[in-house]
Amino acid sequence: MRKFLSTMLALVMTLALLVPSAWAGTAPKSNDVVVLYTNDVHCQVDQATDAKDTSKITNIGYAGVAAYKKEMQAQYNNVLLVDAGDHSQGGPIGTLSKGSYLIDIMNETGYDYATLGNHEFDYGMDQLLKVNIPKATFQYLSCNFSDASGNAVTKAYDIKTYNGVKVAFIGISTPESFTKSTPTYFQDKNGNYIYSFAEGNNGQDLYNKVQSTIDAAKAAGATYVVAISHLGTDPASSPWTSKEVIANTTGLNVVLDGHSHSTIASETVNDKNGTAVLLSSTGTKLAAIGKLTMNTTTGAMTTELVTDYATQDAVTMEEIASIEGQFNSQLKQVVAHSDVALTVMTPDGSSRAIRSAETNLGDLCADAYRSELGADIAFVNGGGIRDNIPAGDITYEQIIKVHPFGNMACLVEATGQQIVDALEMSSRAYPNENGGFLQVSGLKYSIDPTVASTVKTSDKGAFISVDGARRVSDVQVLDKTTGTYVPIDLTKTYKLASHNYMLKSGGDGLNMFMNDKVLLDEVKIDNQVLIDYIKDTLNGTVGTEYANLNGQGRITYLNMVMLDQSTLALTVGKTATLTASGHESLLGMAITWTSSDDKVATVDASGVVTAVSAGTAVITASVNGFTATCTVTVTAAAANSSPATGDSGSVVIYTALAVSALLGTGFVVGKKKELF
Numbered sequence: 001m002r003k004f005l006s007t008m009l010a011l012v013m014t015l016a017l018l019v020p021s022a023w024a025g026t027a028p029k030s031n032d033v034v035v036l037y038t039n040d041v042h043c044q045v046d047q048a049t050d051a052k053d054t055s056k057i058t059n060i061g062y063a064g065v066a067a068y069k070k071e072m073q074a075q076y077n078n079v080l081l082v083d084a085g086d087h088s089q090g091g092p093i094g095t096l097s098k099g100s101y102l103i104d105i106m107n108e109t110g111y112d113y114a115t116l117g118n119h120e121f122d123y124g125m126d127q128l129l130k131v132n133i134p135k136a137t138f139q140y141l142s143c144n145f146s147d148a149s150g151n152a153v154t155k156a157y158d159i160k161t162y163n164g165v166k167v168a169f170i171g172i173s174t175p176e177s178f179t180k181s182t183p184t185y186f187q188d189k190n191g192n193y194i195y196s197f198a199e200g201n202n203g204q205d206l207y208n209k210v211q212s213t214i215d216a217a218k219a220a221g222a223t224y225v226v227a228i229s230h231l232g233t234d235p236a237s238s239p240w241t242s243k244e245v246i247a248n249t250t251g252l253n254v255v256l257d258g259h260s261h262s263t264i265a266s267e268t269v270n271d272k273n274g275t276a277v278l279l280s281s282t283g284t285k286l287a288a289i290g291k292l293t294m295n296t297t298t299g300a301m302t303t304e305l306v307t308d309y310a311t312q313d314a315v316t317m318e319e320i321a322s323i324e325g326q327f328n329s330q331l332k333q334v335v336a337h338s339d340v341a342l343t344v345m346t347p348d349g350s351s352r353a354i355r356s357a358e359t360n361l362g363d364l365c366a367d368a369y370r371s372e373l374g375a376d377i378a379f380v381n382g383g384g385i386r387d388n389i390p391a392g393d394i395t396y397e398q399i400i401k402v403h404p405f406g407n408m409a410c411l412v413e414a415t416g417q418q419i420v421d422a423l424e425m426s427s428r429a430y431p432n433e434n435g436g437f438l439q440v441s442g443l444k445y446s447i448d449p450t451v452a453s454t455v456k457t458s459d460k461g462a463f464i465s466v467d468g469a470r471r472v473s474d475v476q477v478l479d480k481t482t483g484t485y486v487p488i489d490l491t492k493t494y495k496l497a498s499h500n501y502m503l504k505s506g507g508d509g510l511n512m513f514m515n516d517k518v519l520l521d522e523v524k525i526d527n528q529v530l531i532d533y534i535k536d537t538l539n540g541t542v543g544t545e546y547a548n549l550n551g552q553g554r555i556t557y558l559n560m561v562m563l564d565q566s567t568l569a570l571t572v573g574k575t576a577t578l579t580a581s582g583h584e585s586l587l588g589m590a591i592t593w594t595s596s597d598d599k600v601a602t603v604d605a606s607g608v609v610t611a612v613s614a615g616t617a618v619i620t621a622s623v624n625g626f627t628a629t630c631t632v633t634v635t636a637a638a639a640n641s642s643p644a645t646g647d648s649g650s651v652v653i654y655t656a657l658a659v660s661a662l663l664g665t666g667f668v669v670g671k672k673k674e675l676f
């Protein structure tokens with residue numbers, strides 16, 4: 001509410017300033033055509049300011065776009081507002097409404113045209129074709145998105161007449177939509193692609209499609225052709241970058257581009273004939289509004305970016321507030337159920353565990369990535385799992401609180417070596433916290449904190465190498481066909497699912513995957529991965545397979561508790577005392593001693609083992625869920641033998657872990673006390 005008031009105040013002030021110049025109507029309006037453009041807004045609905053300097057507008061917001069359009073309409077007779085794609089996805093408001101709230105908001109803002117970005121496909125074809133496109137009051141344009149019969153799904157281009165001159169606007173969507181959204185959305189039930197983006201022939205099909213659209217527009221009388229494209233300038237998008245499309249066609253005058261989030265105020269790229277074509281793109285999240293100005297008489301054209309624009313249109317703000325109100329009530333809606341409490345904490349709830357240990361919520365999140373992306377293995381960083389989900393009904397809001405960052409799910413082809421290196425990197429601080437501690441699915445591994453980490457990192461914290469002994473061992477991968485775990489093959493490649501931060505951006509220093517082949521690129525927002533997994537795969541209920549707060553035992557912690565002897569031989573009637581030591585993080589915690597068979601050997605609260613009758617028993621020392629064992633073999637007492645094993649000499653007992661003696665790296669031993 002405070003934000004609303006302050007923006008209202010800003011609005012009133014700015015409107016007051018605008019009245020004399022723009023609204024008094026003294027200056028005659030220009031006949032130049034102004035095309036305002038945005039791209040890759042990714043659900044940045046609201047205005048945002050710099051955290052340090054709140055007078056600086058970092059994100060203009062849709063009410064700002066609406067205000068700027070009105071401001072331009074006060075100065076120019078011909079003003080158009082267009083979007084170059086990726087508007088309906090990127091935040092919870094998109095996830096929850098399957099993009100439809102963004103269409104409502106764009107309708108209110110006053111858009112005239114938009115092209116389909118790859119993320120417009122994220123909610124499935126039914127949602128796009130039956131809900132989102134039909135409800136748009138602006139015209140979607142995409143010349144190269146066609147159905148199985150080769151028919152364009154939306155209009156390919158549209159023509160406006162200004163001062164008697166025709167200007168064509170053509171839409172182009174990236175063929176990367178197949179991998180940068182969910183591939184199955186474009187397929188029939190048998191996995192055959194039933195949609196096309198003119199992706200074939202190493203770019204030539206797309207160039208031909210764009211060319212034939214330009215030609216059709218020219219034949220319909222267009223003097224100028226403006227492309228609204230979601231192609232991007234990233235070389236990884238080759239052969240479908242906007243620059244390649246320009247270089248391989250003729251007749252375009254301007255390309256207003258999106259997809260690579262590039263900030264390009266104005267650049268010229270030569271077309272196939274060597275004619276300069278203007279290229280511009282506004283970055284992302286409404287950091288800027290683009291402004292193309294065309295003089296239809298002289299053909300003069302310029303593009304520029306408008307930033308730090310504070311004015312907001314009051315009517316649009318009100319409409320957006322009402323849509324956000326619906327969204328907020330939807331946040332409280334129950335979307336799923338959990339039979340069990342899901343946690344990021346230690347079982348006793350006293351401290352955060354997710355950054356140093358497996359938890360059931362960690363397992364669930366990792367399973368969601370593995371399942372939703374069809375991976376062999378999935379990783380989720382502990383730092384990316386933020387909140388507990390209590391047993392009972394689950395609301396959207398709770399899911400979003402678990403994954404609030406809006407990271408995007410990706411699938412890469414990683415080698416076994418990269419995976420074990422990532423585990424070594426993620427476990428380097430264990431048992432201390434590390435935001436990059438990996439919760440895993442399709443994988444099991446052991447960590448031994450008595451082995452000092454030999455991971456070498458750069459001064460930026462990025463992984464360089466493992467220079468010596470490894471603390472991670474026994475890494476096993478789930479064999480999907482047999483349902484059993486088999487040792488990881490370091491030379492084999494595995495389909496690894498996680499999100500863009502971990503796999504593409506080197507997040508948490510995990511840079512080993514950055515050059516891996518990307519099989520699925522940013523296909524779904526993280527909280528939607530979790531929602532979809534619970535709703536679709538678990539049929540809406542998290543069941544008792546996730547009941548154990550410590551997870552399903554995918555991570556084994558070696559040597560957190562140790563005994564001074566792993567085997568013991570005693571004769572009946574004799575005693576010996578076991579000494580436990582543990583990692584310093586266990587200091588002061590209670591130790592529990594148990595025997596597997598009290599008829600063979602008993603153990604008391606001080607670790608004193610008493611041999612009862614011939615046989616074998618396993619003594620377990622347990623501290624905070626970590627255990628160590630000693631196998632005791634008891635033999636019948638032989639007559640006149642003395643002394644029996646273990647019953648003489650100096651023995652020590654464990655009394656408490658709260659002592660100072662350090663053994664090796666970070667280990668303490670229980671206080672020793674002479675028995676005899």
Ligand SMILES: [Zn+2]
Pocket residue numbers: 086117118119230258259260
């Ligand atoms: Zn895109």
